[in-house]
Amino acid sequence: MSGMENGGVVREKGKFAVLGFALSCRLQAVEQEDASRLLDALDAELESHGLVMGGGVDAARLDVFVLPRKGANASQDERLALAEWLEQQPQCMDVAVGDWVDAYGVE
Template sequence: MSGMEDGGVVREKGKFAVLGFALSCRLQEVSHEDASRFLDALEAQLESRGMIMGGGVDADRLDVFVLPRKDADATDSDRLALAEWLDRQPLCMEVAAGDWVDAYGVE
């Protein structure tokens, strides 16, 4: 079995696909405090849709992989809504949301 703790995704090998998508943007120069507030707001958006993320932020980019929590059913409208939310943030430029892919790769 492989997975993540604290409400994350758990999958028995060969049982089913766990779908997720990449979410990224270029960030304008921000202070540490602004970056922290931005990440808190993004996490709240994800939580409200039953999703979690892995990845992070560096000085000028956000690159994360988004997955539904094991007890949630995320939809394509959730994926698009997150991309639109990012696009509305003053710190974000060049927002990109990838297609749904199997988080564990092709078997």
């Protein structure tokens, strides 16, 4: 079994796919403190949808991979809503959202 503790993603090998998607954008010349605030705000937005992320942000880019929390079901609509939320952030440009993919790849 692989996964994360405290409500994170858990997958029993060979049983089913754990789907997730990439979310990224370019940032308009922001200070590291502002980039960290954006990451915190995104984390809160994801939490409201039952999602978690891995990845990070620096002064030039935000690159994360998003997964549903254990027991949560995320929809296509939620994926697109998160991309739209990111596009509405004034410091974000060139927002890209990936398709749902198996987070553990093909076995």
